[in-house]
Amino acid sequence: xxxxxxxxxxxxxxxxxxxxxxxxxxxxxxxxxxxxxxxxxxxxxxxxxxxxxxxxxxxxxxxxxxxxxxxxxxxxxxxxxxxxxxxxxxxxxxxxxxxxxxxxxxxxxxxxxxxxxxxxxxxxxxxxxxxxxxxxxxxxxxxxxxxxxxxxxxxxxxxxxxxxxxxxxxxxxxxxxxxxxxxxxxxxxxxxxxxxxxxxxxxxxxxxxxxxxxxxxxxxxxxxxxxxxxxxxxxxxxxxxxxxxxxxxxxxxxxxxxxxxxxxxxxxxxxxxxxxxxxxxxxxxxxxxxxxxxxxxxxxxxxxxxxxxxxxxxxxxxxxxxxxxxxxxxxxxxxxxxxxx
Ligand code: ATP
Ligand code: MG
Ligand code: FE
Numbered sequence: 001x002x003x004x005x006x007x008x009x010x011x012x013x014x015x016x017x018x019x020x021x022x023x024x025x026x027x028x029x030x031x032x033x034x035x036x037x038x039x040x041x042x043x044x045x046x047x048x049x050x051x052x053x054x055x056x057x058x059x060x061x062x063x064x065x066x067x068x069x070x071x072x073x074x075x076x077x078x079x080x081x082x083x084x085x086x087x088x089x090x091x092x093x094x095x096x097x098x099x100x101x102x103x104x105x106x107x108x109x110x111x112x113x114x115x116x117x118x119x120x121x122x123x124x125x126x127x128x129x130x131x132x133x134x135x136x137x138x139x140x141x142x143x144x145x146x147x148x149x150x151x152x153x154x155x156x157x158x159x160x161x162x163x164x165x166x167x168x169x170x171x172x173x174x175x176x177x178x179x180x181x182x183x184x185x186x187x188x189x190x191x192x193x194x195x196x197x198x199x200x201x202x203x204x205x206x207x208x209x210x211x212x213x214x215x216x217x218x219x220x221x222x223x224x225x226x227x228x229x230x231x232x233x234x235x236x237x238x239x240x241x242x243x244x245x246x247x248x249x250x251x252x253x254x255x256x257x258x259x260x261x262x263x264x265x266x267x268x269x270x271x272x273x274x275x276x277x278x279x280x281x282x283x284x285x286x287x288x289x290x291x292x293x294x295x296x297x298x299x300x301x302x303x304x305x306x307x308x309x310x311x312x313x314x315x316x317x318x319x320x321x322x323x324x325x326x327x328x329x330x331x332x333x334x335x336x337x338x339x340x341x
Contacts, residue, residue, distance in 0.1 A: 001073040001317045004061065004097065005310025008090030009082025009110045010136065011035060011046045013053040016307030017065035018314050023120040025064035026300075026307040029053035036177050040167070047085035054093050061306065072101055076313025079107030079324070079341055080334030081137070087330035095326065104323035106313045110304075111138060112151055112339045114270035116315055117308035118297045126266040126293070130154075132255040133336075134279075135271030136163035136178070139251075140336060141209045141258050144268075147312075148319035153336050154258055155209025158201070162247055162273045165213035169243050172221045173236050183240045184276055190241030192278070195223060197246040202253070209258050216246055241278075248279040252286045259292050268295045275299035316340055 002024075007014035013029040031049030035041045062069060077094030080087060091107070098105035115131045131142040131151075139157040144150075160168070163180060170179020175186065197219050200212030220243050227234050251273075259267055267287055273279065280296055287294035301307065321340060328341065 001314055002067060002071050003074045003076055003310045003314040003317065004072050005306045005308070005313050006075070006077040006090040006094040007110070007304055007306045007309045008050045008086050009078045009080070010086060010304055011041045011049070012304040013050045013057050014304060014306030014309070015057045015061035016305060016310040017061050017067060018120065018307060018310040020314060021119045021123065021311065023307050024067065025061045026305050027057045027061035027064060028305055029057050032178065039171055039177055041083070043083045043085050046083060047089055050086055050089035054089060058093070069097070069101060072103055074104045074106060074313055074317050075101070076106040076108050076309050076316070078110045078113065078309055079328060080110065080331035082110055082332060084330050084332045087332065091328065091330055095328070105326070105328065106316050106340055107324040107328040108309055108312045108316070108340045109334055109336065109338055111140070111336050112147060113308040113312040115142070115144065115268060116147055116312035117301045117305070118268050118270065118295050119315070120307060120311050121297050121301065122295050125268060128264050129266040129268050130255065130259050130262065130264045131268050131270060132251060133271045134162040134251060134269070134273035136167070137161050138271065139211050139213070141255060142336065143262060143264070147339070148315050148321055149339060151337055151339055155207060155211070155254070157211040157213060159212050159214035160217060162211070162213055162251065163271070165217045165247065166273065168217050169220050172224050173234070173239060180273060180276060183244060184278070186237050187241035187244045187278065190235070190237030190239070192241040192245035194235070194238035195242040197242055199246055199250045202250060208261070209254055211250065211254070213247065216243070244276065244278050248276065248282045251279060252282045255283070256286050256290050256292065260290065265291060266293045266295070270297065270302065272303040275302040
Protein backbone atom coordinates (compact mmCIF):
# COMPACT_ATOMS: atom_id res chain seq x y z
CA UNK A 1 0.00 0.00 0.00
CA UNK A 2 1.01 3.63 -0.57
CA UNK A 3 0.91 5.26 2.86
CA UNK A 4 1.54 8.85 3.98
CA UNK A 5 2.67 9.32 7.59
CA UNK A 6 2.32 12.49 9.67
CA UNK A 7 4.61 13.14 12.66
CA UNK A 8 4.21 16.17 14.95
CA UNK A 9 4.75 14.82 18.49
CA UNK A 10 7.56 17.21 19.40
CA UNK A 11 9.50 19.82 17.40
CA UNK A 12 9.82 17.99 14.07
CA UNK A 13 7.13 18.29 11.39
CA UNK A 14 7.58 15.09 9.42
CA UNK A 15 5.68 13.77 6.42
CA UNK A 16 6.86 10.46 4.98
CA UNK A 17 5.68 8.41 2.02
CA UNK A 18 6.23 4.65 1.77
CA UNK A 19 5.06 1.92 -0.57
CA UNK A 20 5.00 -1.33 1.38
CA UNK A 21 8.28 -1.18 3.28
CA UNK A 22 9.99 0.96 0.65
CA UNK A 23 10.77 4.55 1.56
CA UNK A 24 9.75 6.97 -1.20
CA UNK A 25 10.07 10.34 0.54
CA UNK A 26 10.76 11.77 3.97
CA UNK A 27 10.12 15.52 4.22
CA UNK A 28 11.09 17.26 7.44
CA UNK A 29 10.79 20.73 8.93
CA UNK A 30 12.01 21.56 12.41
CA UNK A 31 11.52 24.31 14.97
CA UNK A 32 14.57 23.17 16.98
CA UNK A 33 16.35 26.50 16.52
CA UNK A 34 13.42 28.41 18.01
CA UNK A 35 13.68 26.43 21.26
CA UNK A 36 17.43 26.63 21.67
CA UNK A 37 17.54 29.69 23.92
CA UNK A 38 14.99 28.08 26.29
CA UNK A 39 17.11 24.92 26.69
CA UNK A 40 14.15 22.70 25.84
CA UNK A 41 11.14 22.43 23.56
CA UNK A 42 8.45 25.06 24.25
CA UNK A 43 5.06 23.46 23.42
CA UNK A 44 3.34 26.64 22.24
CA UNK A 45 6.17 27.49 19.83
CA UNK A 46 6.27 23.91 18.53
CA UNK A 47 2.51 23.84 17.80
CA UNK A 48 2.61 27.10 15.87
CA UNK A 49 5.62 25.96 13.87
CA UNK A 50 3.84 22.69 12.93
CA UNK A 51 0.86 24.68 11.72
CA UNK A 52 3.03 26.84 9.48
CA UNK A 53 5.17 23.98 8.17
CA UNK A 54 2.51 21.32 7.62
CA UNK A 55 1.08 22.06 4.16
CA UNK A 56 4.44 22.82 2.47
CA UNK A 57 5.92 19.69 4.06
CA UNK A 58 3.09 17.52 2.70
CA UNK A 59 3.61 18.97 -0.76
CA UNK A 60 7.35 18.35 -0.57
CA UNK A 61 6.78 14.74 0.49
CA UNK A 62 4.32 13.94 -2.28
CA UNK A 63 6.45 15.67 -4.92
CA UNK A 64 9.58 13.93 -3.63
CA UNK A 65 7.86 10.55 -3.82
CA UNK A 66 6.59 11.33 -7.32
CA UNK A 67 3.03 10.42 -6.39
CA UNK A 68 -0.28 12.23 -6.57
CA UNK A 69 -2.58 12.60 -3.58
CA UNK A 70 -5.07 10.40 -5.41
CA UNK A 71 -2.54 7.48 -5.35
CA UNK A 72 -2.58 7.34 -1.54
CA UNK A 73 -4.11 4.20 -0.02
CA UNK A 74 -3.98 5.14 3.67
CA UNK A 75 -2.93 7.88 6.06
CA UNK A 76 -1.07 7.28 9.34
CA UNK A 77 -0.50 9.80 12.10
CA UNK A 78 1.21 9.91 15.48
CA UNK A 79 -1.62 9.88 18.06
CA UNK A 80 0.76 9.93 21.05
CA UNK A 81 2.78 10.07 23.18
CA UNK A 82 3.97 13.66 22.78
CA UNK A 83 2.98 17.28 23.31
CA UNK A 84 -0.82 17.53 23.07
CA UNK A 85 -0.94 20.79 21.11
CA UNK A 86 1.71 19.55 18.69
CA UNK A 87 -0.02 16.18 18.21
CA UNK A 88 -3.33 17.93 17.47
CA UNK A 89 -1.85 19.75 14.46
CA UNK A 90 -0.73 16.47 12.88
CA UNK A 91 -4.04 14.80 13.70
CA UNK A 92 -6.04 17.63 12.12
CA UNK A 93 -3.94 17.48 8.95
CA UNK A 94 -4.04 13.68 8.72
CA UNK A 95 -7.78 13.55 9.28
CA UNK A 96 -8.36 16.21 6.63
CA UNK A 97 -6.31 14.26 4.06
CA UNK A 98 -7.92 10.92 4.95
CA UNK A 99 -11.38 12.44 4.68
CA UNK A 100 -10.69 14.32 1.46
CA UNK A 101 -9.07 11.28 -0.20
CA UNK A 102 -11.59 8.85 1.30
CA UNK A 103 -8.90 6.50 2.62
CA UNK A 104 -8.51 4.87 6.06
CA UNK A 105 -6.74 6.68 8.91
CA UNK A 106 -4.40 4.94 11.37
CA UNK A 107 -3.51 6.65 14.66
CA UNK A 108 -0.20 5.12 15.69
CA UNK A 109 2.09 5.08 18.70
CA UNK A 110 5.18 7.25 18.18
CA UNK A 111 7.38 4.80 20.10
CA UNK A 112 6.28 1.77 18.05
CA UNK A 113 6.96 3.88 14.96
CA UNK A 114 10.55 4.49 16.18
CA UNK A 115 10.93 0.67 16.06
CA UNK A 116 9.04 0.15 12.78
CA UNK A 117 11.24 2.58 10.84
CA UNK A 118 14.07 0.05 10.71
CA UNK A 119 12.01 -2.07 8.30
CA UNK A 120 12.47 0.63 5.64
CA UNK A 121 16.20 -0.04 5.76
CA UNK A 122 16.56 -3.71 6.72
CA UNK A 123 13.25 -5.35 5.75
CA UNK A 124 10.82 -7.24 7.95
CA UNK A 125 11.67 -7.40 11.63
CA UNK A 126 12.16 -10.88 13.09
CA UNK A 127 9.42 -11.59 15.60
CA UNK A 128 9.89 -11.82 18.46
CA UNK A 129 12.57 -9.13 18.61
CA UNK A 130 13.79 -7.08 21.51
CA UNK A 131 13.76 -3.31 21.02
CA UNK A 132 15.86 -0.76 22.86
CA UNK A 133 14.01 2.50 22.49
CA UNK A 134 16.05 5.50 23.58
CA UNK A 135 14.89 9.02 22.80
CA UNK A 136 14.41 12.48 24.22
CA UNK A 137 11.42 11.53 26.34
CA UNK A 138 11.66 7.75 26.67
CA UNK A 139 14.05 4.93 27.45
CA UNK A 140 12.56 1.45 27.36
CA UNK A 141 13.32 -2.17 26.71
CA UNK A 142 10.50 -3.71 24.71
CA UNK A 143 9.58 -7.26 23.86
CA UNK A 144 8.03 -7.27 20.40
CA UNK A 145 6.11 -10.45 19.56
CA UNK A 146 4.12 -8.66 16.81
CA UNK A 147 4.90 -5.03 16.03
CA UNK A 148 1.46 -4.57 14.41
CA UNK A 149 -0.46 -5.64 17.51
CA UNK A 150 1.61 -6.57 20.51
CA UNK A 151 4.46 -4.73 22.19
CA UNK A 152 5.22 -5.23 25.87
CA UNK A 153 7.48 -3.21 28.12
CA UNK A 154 10.13 -5.13 30.06
CA UNK A 155 11.58 -2.03 31.71
CA UNK A 156 11.93 1.70 31.43
CA UNK A 157 13.68 4.65 32.96
CA UNK A 158 12.63 5.45 36.50
CA UNK A 159 13.67 9.10 36.08
CA UNK A 160 15.31 10.86 33.09
CA UNK A 161 15.29 9.51 29.56
CA UNK A 162 18.70 8.85 27.98
CA UNK A 163 18.26 11.73 25.51
CA UNK A 164 17.23 14.03 28.32
CA UNK A 165 20.50 13.18 30.11
CA UNK A 166 22.47 14.04 26.94
CA UNK A 167 20.61 17.35 26.70
CA UNK A 168 21.21 18.26 30.36
CA UNK A 169 24.87 17.24 30.37
CA UNK A 170 25.42 19.28 27.21
CA UNK A 171 24.02 22.29 28.99
CA UNK A 172 26.44 21.78 31.90
CA UNK A 173 29.29 21.60 29.39
CA UNK A 174 28.15 24.70 27.52
CA UNK A 175 27.26 22.73 24.37
CA UNK A 176 24.18 23.58 22.26
CA UNK A 177 20.69 22.01 22.40
CA UNK A 178 19.82 19.27 21.59
CA UNK A 179 22.87 17.87 23.35
CA UNK A 180 23.22 14.44 21.76
CA UNK A 181 25.02 15.41 18.54
CA UNK A 182 27.54 17.87 20.11
CA UNK A 183 28.39 15.41 22.92
CA UNK A 184 28.84 12.64 20.34
CA UNK A 185 31.23 14.94 18.41
CA UNK A 186 33.16 16.19 21.46
CA UNK A 187 33.54 12.62 22.77
CA UNK A 188 35.53 11.61 19.69
CA UNK A 189 38.49 13.61 20.99
CA UNK A 190 38.09 12.41 24.58
CA UNK A 191 39.06 9.44 26.74
CA UNK A 192 36.01 7.35 27.74
CA UNK A 193 37.91 5.93 30.74
CA UNK A 194 39.06 9.34 32.04
CA UNK A 195 36.28 9.62 34.65
CA UNK A 196 34.38 6.71 36.23
CA UNK A 197 30.82 8.00 36.20
CA UNK A 198 28.13 5.87 37.93
CA UNK A 199 26.14 3.18 36.12
CA UNK A 200 22.61 3.53 37.52
CA UNK A 201 20.53 0.51 38.56
CA UNK A 202 23.21 -2.07 37.78
CA UNK A 203 23.48 -3.58 41.25
CA UNK A 204 22.52 -7.22 41.88
CA UNK A 205 19.27 -6.21 43.62
CA UNK A 206 18.24 -3.59 41.04
CA UNK A 207 15.46 -4.13 38.50
CA UNK A 208 17.32 -5.82 35.63
CA UNK A 209 15.65 -3.96 32.75
CA UNK A 210 14.97 -0.54 34.29
CA UNK A 211 17.20 2.48 33.72
CA UNK A 212 18.15 5.53 35.79
CA UNK A 213 20.08 8.45 34.33
CA UNK A 214 19.36 11.17 36.85
CA UNK A 215 22.19 10.14 39.21
CA UNK A 216 24.62 10.10 36.29
CA UNK A 217 23.52 13.55 35.18
CA UNK A 218 24.01 14.89 38.73
CA UNK A 219 27.40 13.21 39.04
CA UNK A 220 28.58 14.90 35.84
CA UNK A 221 27.27 18.29 37.02
CA UNK A 222 29.03 17.90 40.42
CA UNK A 223 32.27 16.86 38.76
CA UNK A 224 32.22 19.86 36.42
CA UNK A 225 31.28 22.30 39.23
CA UNK A 226 34.14 21.04 41.40
CA UNK A 227 36.57 21.73 38.56
CA UNK A 228 35.17 25.20 38.02
CA UNK A 229 35.30 26.02 41.75
CA UNK A 230 38.92 24.97 41.82
CA UNK A 231 39.55 27.37 38.94
CA UNK A 232 40.68 24.52 36.71
CA UNK A 233 39.70 24.09 33.06
CA UNK A 234 36.94 21.57 32.29
CA UNK A 235 38.17 18.81 29.95
CA UNK A 236 34.99 18.84 27.86
CA UNK A 237 36.00 16.00 25.53
CA UNK A 238 36.90 13.67 28.41
CA UNK A 239 33.71 14.45 30.32
CA UNK A 240 31.62 13.94 27.17
CA UNK A 241 33.35 10.65 26.35
CA UNK A 242 33.13 9.33 29.93
CA UNK A 243 29.45 10.29 30.25
CA UNK A 244 28.60 8.79 26.86
CA UNK A 245 30.45 5.60 27.80
CA UNK A 246 28.38 5.24 31.00
CA UNK A 247 25.11 5.60 29.04
CA UNK A 248 26.16 3.22 26.23
CA UNK A 249 27.50 0.67 28.73
CA UNK A 250 24.28 0.45 30.75
CA UNK A 251 21.95 0.46 27.73
CA UNK A 252 23.80 -2.27 25.86
CA UNK A 253 24.45 -4.45 28.93
CA UNK A 254 20.75 -4.44 29.84
CA UNK A 255 19.57 -4.99 26.27
CA UNK A 256 21.87 -7.99 25.81
CA UNK A 257 20.82 -9.39 29.17
CA UNK A 258 17.12 -9.02 28.27
CA UNK A 259 17.73 -10.88 25.00
CA UNK A 260 19.47 -13.69 26.86
CA UNK A 261 16.85 -13.94 29.62
CA UNK A 262 13.99 -14.05 27.10
CA UNK A 263 15.67 -16.33 24.57
CA UNK A 264 15.42 -13.66 21.86
CA UNK A 265 18.31 -13.35 19.41
CA UNK A 266 17.26 -10.21 17.53
CA UNK A 267 17.74 -6.70 18.86
CA UNK A 268 16.65 -3.48 17.17
CA UNK A 269 17.60 0.02 18.31
CA UNK A 270 15.36 3.03 17.85
CA UNK A 271 14.88 6.65 18.93
CA UNK A 272 17.13 9.69 18.69
CA UNK A 273 19.83 8.37 21.05
CA UNK A 274 20.24 5.34 18.76
CA UNK A 275 22.00 7.81 16.45
CA UNK A 276 24.85 7.91 19.00
CA UNK A 277 28.05 6.54 17.50
CA UNK A 278 29.38 4.97 20.71
CA UNK A 279 26.05 3.29 21.52
CA UNK A 280 25.97 1.84 18.00
CA UNK A 281 29.57 0.59 18.20
CA UNK A 282 29.22 -0.95 21.65
CA UNK A 283 25.89 -2.59 20.74
CA UNK A 284 27.57 -4.05 17.65
CA UNK A 285 30.45 -5.42 19.72
CA UNK A 286 28.34 -6.91 22.52
CA UNK A 287 25.68 -8.37 20.22
CA UNK A 288 28.35 -10.03 18.09
CA UNK A 289 29.86 -11.57 21.24
CA UNK A 290 26.45 -12.79 22.42
CA UNK A 291 25.29 -14.14 19.04
CA UNK A 292 22.52 -11.56 18.73
CA UNK A 293 21.53 -10.13 15.35
CA UNK A 294 21.57 -6.35 15.72
CA UNK A 295 19.62 -3.90 13.56
CA UNK A 296 20.13 -0.16 13.80
CA UNK A 297 18.53 2.32 11.41
CA UNK A 298 20.76 5.00 9.90
CA UNK A 299 21.01 8.09 12.15
CA UNK A 300 18.57 10.15 10.05
CA UNK A 301 15.84 7.57 10.65
CA UNK A 302 16.52 7.36 14.43
CA UNK A 303 15.42 10.90 15.22
CA UNK A 304 11.80 11.95 14.67
CA UNK A 305 10.52 11.80 11.08
CA UNK A 306 7.38 11.11 9.06
CA UNK A 307 8.70 7.97 7.37
CA UNK A 308 8.60 6.06 10.66
CA UNK A 309 4.89 6.76 11.01
CA UNK A 310 4.23 5.77 7.41
CA UNK A 311 6.27 2.57 7.95
CA UNK A 312 4.14 1.51 10.90
CA UNK A 313 0.94 2.54 9.07
CA UNK A 314 1.88 0.43 6.05
CA UNK A 315 2.50 -2.55 8.31
CA UNK A 316 -0.92 -2.11 9.96
CA UNK A 317 -2.67 -2.02 6.58
CA UNK A 318 -0.88 -5.21 5.52
CA UNK A 319 -1.70 -6.92 8.83
CA UNK A 320 -5.41 -6.10 8.46
CA UNK A 321 -5.54 -4.03 11.64
CA UNK A 322 -8.72 -1.96 12.07
CA UNK A 323 -8.30 1.70 11.09
CA UNK A 324 -9.02 4.43 13.64
CA UNK A 325 -12.39 6.05 14.18
CA UNK A 326 -12.85 9.55 12.73
CA UNK A 327 -13.01 10.99 16.25
CA UNK A 328 -9.44 9.80 16.96
CA UNK A 329 -7.84 12.12 19.53
CA UNK A 330 -4.37 12.88 20.86
CA UNK A 331 -3.09 11.05 23.93
CA UNK A 332 -0.01 12.78 25.33
CA UNK A 333 0.84 9.74 27.47
CA UNK A 334 -0.27 6.92 25.17
CA UNK A 335 1.12 3.71 26.74
CA UNK A 336 3.73 1.80 24.80
CA UNK A 337 1.61 -1.36 24.57
CA UNK A 338 -1.03 0.46 22.51
CA UNK A 339 0.43 0.17 18.99
CA UNK A 340 -2.52 1.89 17.27
CA UNK A 341 -5.85 3.23 18.37
P1 ATP B 1 10.26 10.85 22.21
O1 ATP B 1 10.53 10.02 21.02
O2 ATP B 1 10.61 10.18 23.49
O3 ATP B 1 8.89 11.45 22.20
P2 ATP B 1 11.75 12.93 20.95
O4 ATP B 1 10.80 12.64 19.87
O5 ATP B 1 12.08 14.32 21.33
O6 ATP B 1 11.27 12.11 22.21
P3 ATP B 1 13.83 11.88 19.30
O7 ATP B 1 13.74 12.88 18.20
O8 ATP B 1 13.53 10.49 19.01
O9 ATP B 1 13.09 12.27 20.66
O10 ATP B 1 15.27 12.03 19.93
C1 ATP B 1 15.77 13.28 20.34
C2 ATP B 1 16.83 13.01 21.41
O11 ATP B 1 17.90 12.25 20.83
C3 ATP B 1 17.45 14.26 21.99
O12 ATP B 1 17.48 14.12 23.40
C4 ATP B 1 18.86 14.27 21.41
O13 ATP B 1 19.83 14.87 22.25
C5 ATP B 1 19.12 12.80 21.24
N1 ATP B 1 20.15 12.53 20.21
C6 ATP B 1 20.12 12.86 18.90
N2 ATP B 1 21.29 12.52 18.30
C7 ATP B 1 22.07 11.95 19.26
C8 ATP B 1 23.39 11.41 19.31
N3 ATP B 1 24.16 11.37 18.22
N4 ATP B 1 23.85 10.95 20.49
C9 ATP B 1 23.08 10.97 21.60
N5 ATP B 1 21.84 11.46 21.64
C10 ATP B 1 21.33 11.95 20.49
MG1 MG C 1 13.39 16.59 17.97
FE1 FE D 1 10.73 10.49 19.05
